[in-house]
Amino acid sequence: MRVVLIGPPGVGKGTQASQLKALLGVPHVSTGDFLREAVQAGTPLGRRVKGFVESGQLVPDDVMGELIAQRLSRPDARAGFVLDGFPRTLEQVGILDAVLARLGVVLDRVFVFTAPEAEIVRRLAGRRTCPHCGAVFHVDSRPPRSAGVCDACGSALVQRADDAEDVIRQRLKVYAEQTMPVIAAYGERGVVQEVDGSGEPQAVFARLQTGLAEA
Ligand code: AMP
Numbered sequence: 001m002r003v004v005l006i007g008p009p010g011v012g013k014g015t016q017a018s019q020l021k022a023l024l025g026v027p028h029v030s031t032g033d034f035l036r037e038a039v040q041a042g043t044p045l046g047r048r049v050k051g052f053v054e055s056g057q058l059v060p061d062d063v064m065g066e067l068i069a070q071r072l073s074r075p076d077a078r079a080g081f082v083l084d085g086f087p088r089t090l091e092q093v094g095i096l097d098a099v100l101a102r103l104g105v106v107l108d109r110v111f112v113f114t115a116p117e118a119e120i121v122r123r124l125a126g127r128r129t130c131p132h133c134g135a136v137f138h139v140d141s142r143p144p145r146s147a148g149v150c151d152a153c154g155s156a157l158v159q160r161a162d163d164a165e166d167v168i169r170q171r172l173k174v175y176a177e178q179t180m181p182v183i184a185a186y187g188e189r190g191v192v193q194e195v196d197g198s199g200e201p202q203a204v205f206a207r208l209q210t211g212l213a214e215a
Pocket residue numbers: 009031032033035052053054056057058059060064084085086087088092162171
């Protein structure tokens with residue numbers, strides 16, 4: 001199964017992708033996670049993309065294209081993948097088409113998540129993540145047992161640089177301008193399925209499973 005998840009920042013794509021990965025038994029390919037890890041590790045790629053990632057701008061398409069071609073060519077992605085965060089521009093749709101054609105496979109489904117903007121901003125502004133193990137918390141709806149400390153590994157939680165409120169607004173603007181056309185392009189191919197991303201993650205996942213079973 002080859003699935004793409006699209007939606008505004010904070011709609012819960014990452015959370016849904018990790019559940020879908022377990023259900024389908026295919027890797028979760030998150031371009032955002034990959035880039036953040038590179039930034040944190042200070043690799044040449046990380047140094048190149050840091051400014052874009054931390055200010056909510058898109059990393060240039062040529063960099064992303066190389067990255068996605070390499071990732072999807074790895075053996076673990078042969079049987080399928082859950083792609084989270086790519087493609088985000090029309091140019092990237094073409095890049096993905098070319099990579100999949102070279103691999104001789106097609107996309108099965110594009111799930112588009114939606115949620116009211118106020119809910120998205122609330123979710124992102126309160127999000128805290130563990131830089132060590134990747135666990136995600138929320139100051140109101142999923143607080144850690146001890147404030148500021150990861151339940152899973154005891155590390156100090158951090159706020160992502162791009163979860164500052166002005167950067168959130170910038171990311172939403174980029175989404176509207178650059179990624180909405182991607183949804184229209186896939187819509188014309190008849191592979192898009194909308195999922196209401198509001199409410200609790202389990203409720204959203206139940207809707208996603210219903211959508212999977214339908215098509
Ligand atoms: P995400 O975690 O998916 O919200 O991604 C965080 C940041 O990583 C984005 O705001 C971009 O700076 C960068 N990024 C992730 N995926 C892409 C992509 N497909 N194209 C360009 N930039 C990306």
